[in-house]
Amino acid sequence: MLSRSAWRSGARLRKRRPETSTVGPPARSRPTLEAVATVAGVSRATVSRVINGDHRVRADAAASVRAAIDQLGYVPNQAARSLVTRRTDAVAVVVAEPQERVFIDPFFGTIFRGVGKALAEHGLQFVLLLLEGTTDRDSVVRYLAGGHVDGALIFSLKSDDALPAAVTGLDLPAVFSGRPDWPRHQAGDDVLFVNADNRGGGATAARHLQSLGRSKIATITGPMDQAASVDRLLGFRDELPHLADSLIVEADFSRHGAARAMHLLLERHPDLDAVFVASDLMAAAALDVLREQGRRVPDDVAVVGFDGIAAVAERTSPPLTTIHQDIEKMGRLMVDLLTQAITGPGEPRPESITIPTRLVRRLSA
Amino acid sequence: MLSRSAWRSGARLRKRRPETSTVGPPARSRPTLEAVATVAGVSRATVSRVINGDHRVRADAAASVRAAIDQLGYVPNQAARSLVTRRTDAVAVVVAEPQERVFIDPFFGTIFRGVGKALAEHGLQFVLLLLEGTTDRDSVVRYLAGGHVDGALIFSLKSDDALPAAVTGLDLPAVFSGRPDWPRHQAGDDVLFVNADNRGGGATAARHLQSLGRSKIATITGPMDQAASVDRLLGFRDELPHLADSLIVEADFSRHGAARAMHLLLERHPDLDAVFVASDLMAAAALDVLREQGRRVPDDVAVVGFDGIAAVAERTSPPLTTIHQDIEKMGRLMVDLLTQAITGPGEPRPESITIPTRLVRRLSA
DNA sequence: ATGAAAGCGCTAACAT
DNA sequence: ATGTTAGCGCTTTCAT
Numbered sequence: 001m002l003s004r005s006a007w008r009s010g011a012r013l014r015k016r017r018p019e020t021s022t023v024g025p026p027a028r029s030r031p032t033l034e035a036v037a038t039v040a041g042v043s044r045a046t047v048s049r050v051i052n053g054d055h056r057v058r059a060d061a062a063a064s065v066r067a068a069i070d071q072l073g074y075v076p077n078q079a080a081r082s083l084v085t086r087r088t089d090a091v092a093v094v095v096a097e098p099q100e101r102v103f104i105d106p107f108f109g110t111i112f113r114g115v116g117k118a119l120a121e122h123g124l125q126f127v128l129l130l131l132e133g134t135t136d137r138d139s140v141v142r143y144l145a146g147g148h149v150d151g152a153l154i155f156s157l158k159s160d161d162a163l164p165a166a167v168t169g170l171d172l173p174a175v176f177s178g179r180p181d182w183p184r185h186q187a188g189d190d191v192l193f194v195n196a197d198n199r200g201g202g203a204t205a206a207r208h209l210q211s212l213g214r215s216k217i218a219t220i221t222g223p224m225d226q227a228a229s230v231d232r233l234l235g236f237r238d239e240l241p242h243l244a245d246s247l248i249v250e251a252d253f254s255r256h257g258a259a260r261a262m263h264l265l266l267e268r269h270p271d272l273d274a275v276f277v278a279s280d281l282m283a284a285a286a287l288d289v290l291r292e293q294g295r296r297v298p299d300d301v302a303v304v305g306f307d308g309i310a311a312v313a314e315r316t317s318p319p320l321t322t323i324h325q326d327i328e329k330m331g332r333l334m335v336d337l338l339t340q341a342i343t344g345p346g347e348p349r350p351e352s353i354t355i356p357t358r359l360v361r362r363l364s365a
Numbered sequence: 366m367l368s369r370s371a372w373r374s375g376a377r378l379r380k381r382r383p384e385t386s387t388v389g390p391p392a393r394s395r396p397t398l399e400a401v402a403t404v405a406g407v408s409r410a411t412v413s414r415v416i417n418g419d420h421r422v423r424a425d426a427a428a429s430v431r432a433a434i435d436q437l438g439y440v441p442n443q444a445a446r447s448l449v450t451r452r453t454d455a456v457a458v459v460v461a462e463p464q465e466r467v468f469i470d471p472f473f474g475t476i477f478r479g480v481g482k483a484l485a486e487h488g489l490q491f492v493l494l495l496l497e498g499t500t501d502r503d504s505v506v507r508y509l510a511g512g513h514v515d516g517a518l519i520f521s522l523k524s525d526d527a528l529p530a531a532v533t534g535l536d537l538p539a540v541f542s543g544r545p546d547w548p549r550h551q552a553g554d555d556v557l558f559v560n561a562d563n564r565g566g567g568a569t570a571a572r573h574l575q576s577l578g579r580s581k582i583a584t585i586t587g588p589m590d591q592a593a594s595v596d597r598l599l600g601f602r603d604e605l606p607h608l609a610d611s612l613i614v615e616a617d618f619s620r621h622g623a624a625r626a627m628h629l630l631l632e633r634h635p636d637l638d639a640v641f642v643a644s645d646l647m648a649a650a651a652l653d654v655l656r657e658q659g660r661r662v663p664d665d666v667a668v669v670g671f672d673g674i675a676a677v678a679e680r681t682s683p684p685l686t687t688i689h690q691d692i693e694k695m696g697r698l699m700v701d702l703l704t705q706a707i708t709g710p711g712e713p714r715p716e717s718i719t720i721p722t723r724l725v726r727r728l729s730a
Numbered sequence: 731a732t733g734a735a736a737g738c739g740c741t742a743a744c745a746t
Numbered sequence: 747a748t749g750t751t752a753g754c755g756c757t758t759t760c761a762t
Contacts, residue, residue, distance in 0.1 A: 080444075
């Protein structure tokens with residue numbers, strides 16, 4: 001829900017330019033369509049046609065319009081345009097995660113590359129909205145509702161986040177990263193998402209470790225308030241139904257948290273011979289701890305990660321065996337879904353997508 | 366220069382909603398001011414006043430307006446508003462760097478935290494624009510020129526980037542990160558920037574290493590097409606005027622590049638006893654190489670980094686002695702400058718800022 | 731304190 | 747092929 005006073009967007013910053021300019025360059029206000037039309041000796045409509053690629057314009061008229069545009073340095077006013085077209089050609093990418101994670105976990109860098117490329121292909125501007133505190137949610141919802149963008153891609157992993165519900169109530173095309181599991185979500189809700197087969201991936205990890213003959217298998221999970229973490233653990237347990245609770249330690253997708261979890265596991269079970277870690281970044285940290293504690297990988301302890309980001313998995317020592325999901329592709333798919341949703345009713349409604357995961361074997365397991 | 370056809374922003378995505386709704390929820394178009402006014406039984410002007418915090422409205426009128434707003438779920442259309450106010454209450458943060466760097470080097474995460482907080486305090490929306498290839502420059506310039514934002518913060522470290530010149534030609538308030546050194550820049554240009562005293566920091570590093578009694582001092586620099594890298598080296602040489610070229614290796618601010626540079630230095634000068642590395646991230650990589658090559662730090666080789674990001678410098682082994690710049694503060698200062706510039710002519714013109722750097726001693730030197 | 735009315739700069743019928 | 751015209755949703759004089 002939008003807090004009422006939130007509209008007053010704080011200090012009004014720009015003072016109106018005094019008509020009688022004081023000092024400095026006389027605030028040449030940007031040229032308008034009208035100005036271009038006058039210079040080119042045609043009507044506004046013709047200029048508009050040239051700008052928007054309407055071919056029903058005589059070549060010489062078009063040429064003089066273009067000349068006028070260049071001469072004046074004219075750039076269309078987007079506010080005016082989108083007021084009538086109801087389109088902005090921009091898409092918001094909303095990330096409701098602490099900045100620490102966004103700028104450190106390569107997951108985001110990778111998926112944004114996919115998103116960015118796909119958006120560019122569609123001629124859409126990539127607008128990234130970062131949320132710092134809880135306060136920001138209002139301001140972002142206002143931004144989205146205010147018509148700045150044609151649609152939104154939402155990255156909000158915590159189940160109890162208020163943002164998803166706020167966004168779905170907005171009548172703005174939106175696609176989520178990961179399966180929805182926030183409180184007010186109903187199975188029937190027509191929420192679009194792109195998900196990886198986290199459960200299947202967790203199961204694959206467990207089977208692989210078992211096939212290696214490991215018997216004391218532990219796992220370091222992500223935060224249990226995120227669907228992806230829950231699903232990975234669920235799949236893992238599908239194959240290891242008798243897994244003791246003491247072999248499961250929850251961490252927070254950070255290096256630091258994973259290191260702590262690894263220490264804890266080693267303390268509890270000095271004889272463990274395998275660990276499934278819910279992200280590559282955390283697996284890298286676990287490897288460091290294992291080495292430091294004198295365990296050889298994979299001889300003493302086999303390690304399987306999750307993500308399959310080459311930049312991370314190939315550079316650990318030993319290189320990391322991991323459950324791979326095509327993250328960049330997930331980004332592209334989110335954009336595909338969104339553009340279909342924007343195209344709107346009348347077209348067949350696009351469907352959410354779950355992409356497969358697969359084991360990529362390197363040396364750690 | 367804006368390529369002419371660039372305005373045609375690609376596929377027109379949204380088909381106009383058929384007035385005669387087909388299936389699904391009838392595309393309830395967003396309520397307008399007019400609708401709120403009707404429900405509240407007042408005029409548009411009064412509703413507008415309530416929304417914008419104008420106090421010259423009777424309490425009961427204001428109350429019924431607010432009730433109508435809640436009932437209808439009304440949110441102002443920003444395009445319409447900014448068409449008349451000529452303000453958007455949004456600021457673009459433009460990053461002309463490869464995404465790899467943005468999402469890995471903690472410099473960006475840190476400075477964005479400062480920027481984000483300061484913008485929020487001013488009631489301004491943070492809009493991050495990421496540039497992938499060169500193609501994107503047009504699209505970003507169009508976005509900035511199109512009136513989507515009130516100002517821009519530009520992070521573009523490469524000297525030969527076309528973006529800064531394009532932006533300064535735009536009559537849009539802008540503040541740059543780092544001193545300007547792009548080709549068309551003239552000393553007289555009134556470009557606003559926030560810079561760290563990179564040259565002073567480089568000199569401090571050199572003096573510190575000398576004070577430790579080191580005599581074979583090398584350096585791993587950042588890319589020489591970036592002012593910050595050049596300045597750090599300049600300062601370093603100020604104190605070490607006879608530094609041999611073979612003791613200088615250029616890297617690219619990446620871990621990988623720094624590791625390669627460190628190997629190269631060790632090969633050339635197995636007897637080196639100190640290294641100044643132009644970023645903490647690179648210094649961390651250099652430490653790894655040194656350890657791996659059997660050098661003790663700081664006993665055999667002293668290492669000084671640059672940035673002073675605690676999250677990096679405190680977690681290396683040994684913890685990193687580094688030249689500290691208050692990155693988060695730089696972010697805040699950029700916003701301060703920008704808001705002053707947006708306030709516009711009439712006010713005293715703000716001045717660019719260079720913040721000091723200082724040595725923070727830990728164990729590596 | 732409130733309403734009427736005039737635009738902001740643009741696109742999209744509708745004429746011609 | 748081109749011009750005329752009517753808005754898009756809002757803020758802001760100017761009256762009252």
